[in-house]
Amino acid sequence: MAAVSGWWDDFFWGSLVVVELFFVALIMTVLFGLIGAGAKLSNSRVAKSIASGYTIVFRGTPEILVLLLFYFGSAIILTAIAQIFDPEIKFVDFPPFWAGSFAIALIIGSYATETFRGAFLGVDPGQIEAARALGLSNLQTFIYVRIPAMWRLALPPFGNHMLSLVKDTALVAIIGLEETLFVAEQAIAYTAKPFTMYIVVGAIYLGFSTIITLTVMGLERYANRHLEVWR
Amino acid sequence: MSKADRQLMIELENVDKFFGSFQALKGVNLTVGKGEKVVVCGPSGSGKSTLIRCINRLEQHNNGKIVVNGHELTGAVKDIDAVRREVGMVFQSFNLFPHLTVIDNLMLAPKLVRKTPKAENRKKAMRLLERVKIPEQADKWPSQLSGGQQQRVAIARALCMNPEIILFDEPTSALDPEMISEVLDVMIDLAREGMTMICVSHEMGFARSVADNVVFMDEGEIVESGPPGTFFDNPKNDRTKLFLKQILSH
Amino acid sequence: MSFDIELILDSIPKMLVGIGLTFELLFLSLALGTALGIFLLILRISGRWYLAAPTMVYIYIFRGTPILVQIFIIYYGLPQLEFVRDSIFWPILKEPFGCAIVALSLNTGAYLSEIFRGGVLGVDRGLTEAAAALGISVRQRFIYITSPIAIRLCLPAYSNDVVSLMKSTALASTITLLDMMGIARTIVAETYAPYEVFISVMVIYLVITWAIQRTFAWIEKRMSRHVRREA
Ligand SMILES: Nc1ncnc2c1ncn2[C@@H]1O[C@H](COP(=O)(O)OP(=O)(O)O)[C@@H](O)[C@H]1O
Ligand SMILES: [Mg+2]
Numbered sequence: 061m062a063a064v065s066g067w068w069d070d071f072f073w074g075s076l077v078v079v080e081l082f083f084v085a086l087i088m089t090v091l092f093g094l095i096g097a098g099a100k101l102s103n104s105r106v107a108k109s110i111a112s113g114y115t116i117v118f119r120g121t122p123e124i125l126v127l128l129l130f131y132f133g134s135a136i137i138l139t140a141i142a143q144i145f146d147p148e149i150k151f152v153d154f155p156p157f158w159a160g161s162f163a164i165a166l167i168i169g170s171y172a173t174e175t176f177r178g179a180f181l182g183v184d185p186g187q188i189e190a191a192r193a194l195g196l197s198n199l200q201t202f203i204y205v206r207i208p209a210m211w212r213l214a215l216p217p218f219g220n221h222m223l224s225l226v227k228d229t230a231l232v233a234i235i236g237l238e239e240t241l242f243v244a245e246q247a248i249a250y251t252a253k254p255f256t257m258y259i260v261v262g263a264i265y266l267g268f269s270t271i272i273t274l275t276v277m278g279l280e281r282y283a284n285r286h287l288e289v290w291r
Numbered sequence: 292m293s294k295a296d297r298q299l300m301i302e303l304e305n306v307d308k309f310f311g312s313f314q315a316l317k318g319v320n321l322t323v324g325k326g327e328k329v330v331v332c333g334p335s336g337s338g339k340s341t342l343i344r345c346i347n348r349l350e351q352h353n354n355g356k357i358v359v360n361g362h363e364l365t366g367a368v369k370d371i372d373a374v375r376r377e378v379g380m381v382f383q384s385f386n387l388f389p390h391l392t393v394i395d396n397l398m399l400a401p402k403l404v405r406k407t408p409k410a411e412n413r414k415k416a417m418r419l420l421e422r423v424k425i426p427e428q429a430d431k432w433p434s435q436l437s438g439g440q441q442q443r444v445a446i447a448r449a450l451c452m453n454p455e456i457i458l459f460d461e462p463t464s465a466l467d468p469e470m471i472s473e474v475l476d477v478m479i480d481l482a483r484e485g486m487t488m489i490c491v492s493h494e495m496g497f498a499r500s501v502a503d504n505v506v507f508m509d510e511g512e513i514v515e516s517g518p519p520g521t522f523f524d525n526p527k528n529d530r531t532k533l534f535l536k537q538i539l540s541h
Numbered sequence: 542m543s544f545d546i547e548l549i550l551d552s553i554p555k556m557l558v559g560i561g562l563t564f565e566l567l568f569l570s571l572a573l574g575t576a577l578g579i580f581l582l583i584l585r586i587s588g589r590w591y592l593a594a595p596t597m598v599y600i601y602i603f604r605g606t607p608i609l610v611q612i613f614i615i616y617y618g619l620p621q622l623e624f625v626r627d628s629i630f631w632p633i634l635k636e637p638f639g640c641a642i643v644a645l646s647l648n649t650g651a652y653l654s655e656i657f658r659g660g661v662l663g664v665d666r667g668l669t670e671a672a673a674a675l676g677i678s679v680r681q682r683f684i685y686i687t688s689p690i691a692i693r694l695c696l697p698a699y700s701n702d703v704v705s706l707m708k709s710t711a712l713a714s715t716i717t718l719l720d721m722m723g724i725a726r727t728i729v730a731e732t733y734a735p736y737e738v739f740i741s742v743m744v745i746y747l748v749i750t751w752a753i754q755r756t757f758a759w760i761e762k763r764m765s766r767h768v769r770r771e772a
Contacts, residue, residue: 094610116747117743117747119704119750120704120707120746120747120750120751121708121743121746121747121750122706122707122709122710122711122712122722122746123708123711123743124711124712124714124715124722125711125722125725125739125743125746128726128735128739129735129736129739129740129743132729132735132739133735133739134735135735136735136736194771208558214594218591223604223605226610227571227606227607228607229585229607230607230609230610231607231609234715240608241610241613248617250623253621254613254617254618254620254621255614255617255618255621255622257618257620258610258613258614258617258618259618261604261613262602262610262611262614265605265607265610265670266601266605266606269604269605269606270605273605286592300593304548320731347674349673372673372676372677372678373676374676375579375674375675375676376675376676379674379675380671380674382667382670382671384667386665386667386668386670386671386696387671388668388671388672389668389690389767390689390690390767391691391767398675399677399685400670400672400673400675400677403678403681403685404675404676404677422639432766432767433767434767445671448615448671448675449674449675451675452675452676453636
C-alpha cells in the first residue's frame with residue numbers, strides 16, 4: 061500500500077470524475093428512459109417501432125462497442141466539419157466525458173425504458189379509478205396516485221440500473237477520460253504495481269456500489285413505509 | 292373396542308409449540324388408537340395445522356412427548372424420513388408436484404425411497420388412481436385437473452407409501468362447493484377400510500358419519516373432545532357452543 | 542465522409558474469424574460460471590454461517606465492481622504477486638485467454654448464484670413439505686422437486702445473464718485478445734472507418750443476442766408444457 065501513498069490525490073480527483081459522470085449520465089438515463097417508455101406506450105406506430113429498435117440495439121450490443129462507436133464516430137464528424145474551416149486539422153474529438161456519459165446513458169436508458177414502461181402498466185387500475193371516482197382531475201390523479209405508485213414499482217430495478225451505470229463509467233477510461241482506472245494506469249507506469257493500483261480502483265467502485273445500494277434501500281423503505289406492520 | 296385392547300398409534304402428552312415468543316400449542320394431550328378417526332375443528336389460527344404438522348415433524352414441538360407408531364419424536368430423531376413414510380399427509384392446497392404428471396406424482400416416492408421396480412410402482416399407482424376414481428387422468432399434468440381431482444390425486448399419492456396413518460389438513464377448504472363431496476367420498480371409503488386418520492375439517496356431516504372422536508381447539512388448546520353424538524348435540528364448553536353455532540349458521 | 546460499402550464487405554469476413562473466439566469465451570465461461578453459481582448457491586443455502594458469509598462477501602465484491610476492473614486485476618495485476626507466478630495456475634493466468642475465462646467465469650458465477658437463489662426461493666414451500674411428508678430425503682427433495690421447478694423459474698433471468706456475458710466477452714479485446722471486437726478495433730485503427738466497421742460488428746452481436754433469446758424462449762416453452770392448460 062506504500063506505493064499508493066503518492067497517488068491518493070489523483071485517485072480522489074479520478075473518483076470525482078466518476079461521480080460527475082455518474083450524475084450527468086443518470087439525468088440523461090432518466091430522460092431517455094422516460095422518452096422511450098412514452099414512445100412505447102404511445103399510440104403512434106412509428107414512435108413505438110423506433111423505441112423498440114432503440115431497446116433492441118442498445119440492450120443487445122456490447123457496452124464497449126457503443127462507447128467506441130460514439131467516441132470515434134463523433135470524432136469523424138467533428139474532424140470533417142473542422143477541416144472545412146481549416147484543412148490543416150488532423151483530429152478533433154468530442155470530449156470523452158460527454159461521449160462517455162452520452163453512450164452510457166443511451167445504454168442504461170434502454171433498460172430504464174422497459175422499467176418505466178412496466179411500472180406505468182403495473183399500477184393497479186383500480187387505484188386510478190378510485191382517484192377519478194373521488195373527483196380528482198387527470199393531472200391530480202397522475203401526480204398524486206400514478207407517480208407514487210410507479211415510483212414504488214420502478215425503484216428496485218432502477219437501483220440495479222444505477223449500479224450498472226456506475227460500473228460502466230470504468231469503460232470511459234478506454235477513450236482516455238481521466239477517471240480512476242486511468243489514474244491507476246498512470247500510477248502503474250511509475251510504480252510497476254498493477255495489482256495494488258487496480259485493487260484500489262476496485263475498492264473505490266465497491267464504495268460507490270455500496271453507497272448506491274444503501275441509498276436505494278433507504279428509498280425503498282421510504283416508498284413502502286405504508287406496508288410496515290405495527291407491532 | 293374396549294380401552295384395554297386399544298393399540299395406540301399416536302400419543303401426544305403435554306405438547307407445547309412456540310413460534311418465537313408466540314405459543315401455538317399449549318399442553319396438548321391426545322391419543323389415537325389403531326383404526327380410529329379423529330376430526331379436529333376450531334377457529335382459524337387455533338393451532339390445528341400446527342398440531343398435525345408436529346405429528347410428522349414438519350414442525351418440531353418444544354415441550355412434551357409425541358409418539359407415532361412406536362417412534363418417539365422427541366429431541367433429535369434419528370430417521371425422521373422413516374417415520375414420515377408411515378404417516379401420509381394431505382394438504383389444503385394439494386401441493387401436487389407441478390412438473391410431474393399425475394402418475395409420476397404417485398411413483399416418485401416409491402422410486403426414491405423404496406427403490407422398487409418401475410413396473411411395480413406403476414401398477415400400484417394405477418390401482419390407487421382407480422381407488423380415487425380417476426385412472427383416466429394418469430398421464431395428465433396436475434394443472435389440467437379440477438381442484439377436486441387434484442385433491443384425490445394427492446390422497447392417492449399419500450397412499451402410495453402404504454402409510455399406517457393419514458393426516459388431512461382441511462382437505463376440502465380450497466375446493467369449490469360442488470367438488471367437496473367427491474373428495475369426502477374417497478375419505479369415507481378410506482375410513483371404512485380401517486385407516487387411522489386425523490382430519491382437520493369443518494365438514495360436520497363427515498365428522499358425524501366417520502369420526503370416533505371430535506376435538507375442538509381454540510388458542511392452542513384442546514378445549515373439548517368427545518364422540519360426535521355428544522360433541523355436536525351436547526357441547527359443554529361455551530367456546531365450543533359459540534363455534535358450532537357460527538359454523539352451522541353458514 | 543461516405544459510407545464505404547466495400548470496406549464493410551471486406552471487413553465482415555475478417556471479423557467473423559473472431560466469432561470463434563467470442564463463442565469460446567462465451568461457452569467456456571458460461572459452463573464454468575454456471576458450475577460456480579451452483580456451488581455458491583449450495584454454500585449460500587447450506588444453513589451454515591461460515592459457508593454462507595464468505596459466499597455473500599464474494600458475491601458482493603464481484604457484483605459491486607466493474608468487470609473491466611476485474612479483468613485488469615487478473616491479467617495485469619496478478620503477475621505482480623510472486624506466489625501467483627509460482628503457483629500451478631500460472632500457465633492459465635499468464636495467457637490473456639486464460640485470464641479472460643477466469644474473470645468472466647468468476648463474475649458471471651456471482652450473478653448466476655443470485656439468480657439461482659431467486660429460483661430456489663420461488664419454489665412453493667408446500668411442495669417440498671409434501672415431499673418431506675412422503676419420507677423423501679432432504680437431498681432428494683432438492684434434486685427432484687426444488688431444482689426442476691427452480692430451473693424453470695430462473696430461466697428468463699438466466700437468459701438475460703447469458704446475453705450480458707456475451708456482451709462482456711467483448712472486453713477481452715482490452716487485454717489483447719482478437720475476438721470479434723478485438724478484430725474490429727484493429728481494422729478501425731488501420732482504416733479509420735469506425736462507422737462501417739463498428740456498425741457491421743454491432744449487427745453480428747445483435748444477431749447473436751437474438752439467437753440466444755430465441756433459444757431460451759424455445760427451451761422455456763418446452764419446459765413449461767405442464768402449465769399449459771388444454772381446454
Ligand atoms: N411458521 C410460523 N411462524 C410463526 N407463526 C406461525 C407459524 N405457523 C403458524 N403460526 C401461528 O400459529 C398459530 C396457529 O396456526 P395454525 O396451526 O396454522 O392454525 P390453524 O391451522 O388452526 O388455522 C397462528 O396464530 C399462526 O399465525
Ligand atoms: Mg390451518
